[in-house]
Amino acid sequence: MSAAHSDLGPDRDRLLDTALAAIDAAGAIVRPFFRTPLDAEIKGDRSPVTLADRNAELAIRALLAERTPECGILGEEFGLERPEARLRWVLDPIDGTRAFITGRPTFGILIGLLADGLPVLGVIDQPITGERWIGIAGEPTRFTGPFGGTAGTRRCPELALAELSCTTPAMLDDSTCPRFQALEQGVQRVSWGGDCYAYGLLALGQIDIIAERDMKIWDWAALVPVIEGAGGRVTDWNGQPLRADGDGSVLALGDARLADQVTRLLAAR
CATH class of the missing domain: 3.30.540.10 (Fructose-1,6-Bisphosphatase, subunit A, domain 1)
Incomplete structure (x- = not known):
């Protein structure tokens, strides 16, 4: 959405x-x-x-x-x-x-x-x-906040320079783990943990990509306006708008120019 x-x-x-x-x-x-x-x-x-x-x-x-x-x-x-x-x-x-x-x-x-x-x-x-x-x-x-930071995602059009984040590997199953690993191999670094805090960091330009599964509407409804207002994009792994009855995948990007590269790796086959 x-x-x-x-x-x-x-x-x-x-x-x-x-x-x-x-x-x-x-x-x-x-x-x-x-x-x-x-x-x-x-x-x-x-x-x-x-x-x-x-x-x-x-x-x-x-x-x-x-x-x-x-x-x-x-x-x-x-x-x-x-x-x-x-x-x-x-x-x-x-x-x-x-x-x-x-x-x-x-x-x-x-x-x-x-x-x-x-x-x-x-x-x-x-x-x-x-x-x-x-x-x-x-x-x-x-x-x-007391530690500095300005709302606004950062420019990162190249996948090889991107910081990727996911809360836990437990979100991934036999069908989605290989797709996430393909993305992981293409980025500069991956970090684990963070929950909604990671999305806040993406909105500050500290993280470039978040790819997660098993997300309910209460996990992402508040995140969409925050990330889009900071210049980012939020979709599912297929690049489609999020829906309450969707597949539970969430892809947040700081730079929308990464969308085609990332969804090619993550999209269902």
């Missing part, structure tokens, strides 16, 4: 303020749990979930329901409310729970907004480092 053709309209400021207030509320819940003894329950898809995930999503939902009752809400932990709504918030209260429970500050809180199914607003927030990316369709991405 491309955010480029969508617009928040006259409700822009209200919706953005609501998203940021919800992010702040979630961060206040998540921070006290960081690097503390924390039990993790394994869900049906083998991913972990903690009390911090659930409490943060409940806090986000309560605030969104109060301030934007006209919007639907879809969250990783508690499902879909008001499916008929044209505007739908999409939540991942802790993207990167494995990183969170092992004390690594590479997780993030994600809030995205869809308008008629298209991502039009996205926020990536790292509540420990204080870094935040804000993407709105048709606007440049904004980044704030």
